[in-house]
Amino acid sequence: MRPQGVALLGATGSIGASTLAVIGRHPERFVLRAITAHSSAPALASLAARWAPAFVGLVSTAPTASAQAEWTRGPEALIAAATRADVDVVVNAVVGAAGLDATLAALRAGKRVALANKESLVVGGALVLEAARAGGGTIIPVDSEHSAILQCLHPRGAAAVRRLIITASGGPFRQWESARIATATREDALKHPTWSMGAKITVDSASLANKALEVIEAHHLFGVPYDRIEVVVHPQSVVHSMVEFHDGSVVAQLGVPSMELPVLYALSHPERLADAGVPRYDPVASGALTFEAVRRREFPMLDLGISAGRRGGAAPAVFNAANEAAVAAFLTGRCAFGRIAEVVGAALDRLGDAPHATRDALMAADAAARTFVEEQL
Ligand code: NAD
Ligand code: MG
Numbered sequence: 001m002r003p004q005g006v007a008l009l010g011a012t013g014s015i016g017a018s019t020l021a022v023i024g025r026h027p028e029r030f031v032l033r034a035i036t037a038h039s040s041a042p043a044l045a046s047l048a049a050r051w052a053p054a055f056v057g058l059v060s061t062a063p064t065a066s067a068q069a070e071w072t073r074g075p076e077a078l079i080a081a082a083t084r085a086d087v088d089v090v091v092n093a094v095v096g097a098a099g100l101d102a103t104l105a106a107l108r109a110g111k112r113v114a115l116a117n118k119e120s121l122v123v124g125g126a127l128v129l130e131a132a133r134a135g136g137g138t139i140i141p142v143d144s145e146h147s148a149i150l151q152c153l154h155p156r157g158a159a160a161v162r163r164l165i166i167t168a169s170g171g172p173f174r175q176w177e178s179a180r181i182a183t184a185t186r187e188d189a190l191k192h193p194t195w196s197m198g199a200k201i202t203v204d205s206a207s208l209a210n211k212a213l214e215v216i217e218a219h220h221l222f223g224v225p226y227d228r229i230e231v232v233v234h235p236q237s238v239v240h241s242m243v244e245f246h247d248g249s250v251v252a253q254l255g256v257p258s259m260e261l262p263v264l265y266a267l268s269h270p271e272r273l274a275d276a277g278v279p280r281y282d283p284v285a286s287g288a289l290t291f292e293a294v295r296r297r298e299f300p301m302l303d304l305g306i307s308a309g310r311r312g313g314a315a316p317a318v319f320n321a322a323n324e325a326a327v328a329a330f331l332t333g334r335c336a337f338g339r340i341a342e343v344v345g346a347a348l349d350r351l352g353d354a355p356h357a358t359r360d361a362l363m364a365a366d367a368a369a370r371t372f373v374e375e376q377l
Helices: 014-025 041-051 076-082 097-108 118-135 144-153 178-182 199-207 209-222 260-268 300-311 315-331 337-351 359-376
Strands: 004-009 030-037 055-058 089-092 112-115 138-141 161-168 229-233 239-245 250-254
Touching: 004 014, 004 076, 004 097, 014 030, 014 260, 030 041, 030 076, 041 055, 055 076, 076 089, 076 097, 089 097, 089 260, 097 112, 097 118, 097 138, 097 315, 097 359, 112 118, 112 260, 118 138, 118 209, 118 315, 118 359, 138 144, 138 209, 138 260, 144 161, 144 209, 144 239, 144 250, 144 260, 161 209, 178 337, 199 209, 199 315, 199 337, 209 229, 209 300, 209 315, 300 315, 300 337, 315 337, 315 359, 337 359
Parallel strands: 004 030, 004 089, 030 055, 089 112, 112 138, 161 229
Antiparallel strands: 161 239, 239 250
């Protein structure tokens, strides 16, 4: 079998590193054709030297000594990488709504998209599904919960599903009181108990905004209505999610918390590749698996995000953009942790019914939400 050509968008990030580790173990199956990064030119240059892909793209156009003359520069680099003729699979590991256009372009070009960039589906759900229909592309989730659900559903799909149960680690503030959460520092929020990830998703995991994004993502990916998607806290991050079927049977997917597992599955689905690089699960050594209810009052971002999903239209895009802006401000010391939910809630009140029929309308709602949050801070 000819190896699959892979474009890796966001190659210098956390999912980027997991993807390169998986590809490196399966050179007979995957060949890296294109890599992109936002602004970390030195890191991109060392990946380019190590992997020698045909295409290297750097989104930032700021002058840098590390960039090579043959690199493609600017935001168009993402779409150029995602639509290349020698690319079969696009791993979208960009963070934030900045990943949307590449997802749309890849699907319209008929590619398989291994989607880590959940924000694509949150912001542009209907447009993304339409792009896949129009171009014949397919979306395979990389997010561990959605990979778990896909594996539980395979091969029969979502027809006999009664309920999706998405697990959440609970993050570093799982047992904290509200007042302490409200004044949590950057260092506190970046101390994730079970997963090592980029800064934005780590903060989202601390506020549970990430779980709201994942509920919306699951709604679009599997076509399951919101009242049949539940969230449960599972501190060990071993059960990655569960599916309850109409007959009452519940199927769960387990594995150690390593993103290499869902990346590998997204690249090989519906096959399974033998892989000795992913850590093995030892049920006895791993010990007790526990579950508890989400403390919804202490983590208001969860219900804010889910209600934005239910409201539909521009609301999920506004929720996402306001959250991105507030998290960026939190990470640079301009916004208290407790303020994140306040400004995101205010942005939804103000802008949640903005026009949403096209990509440009959604991006206008996204921009308005970011401006609104900056004004509030
Ligand atoms: P990260 O911050 O480690 O890496 C982000 C990558 O995207 C970098 O290569 C960066 O150069 C690039 N990038 C950033 N802004 C960009 C922009 N505006 N335009 C183009 N490229 C840009 O993030 P990550 O943790 O790897 O997460 C990436 C995506 O995967 C996010 O959507 C996240 O929610 C999702 N995800 C991550 C994990 C994880 O374990 N890290 C798990 C599940 C889902
Ligand atoms: Mg996840």
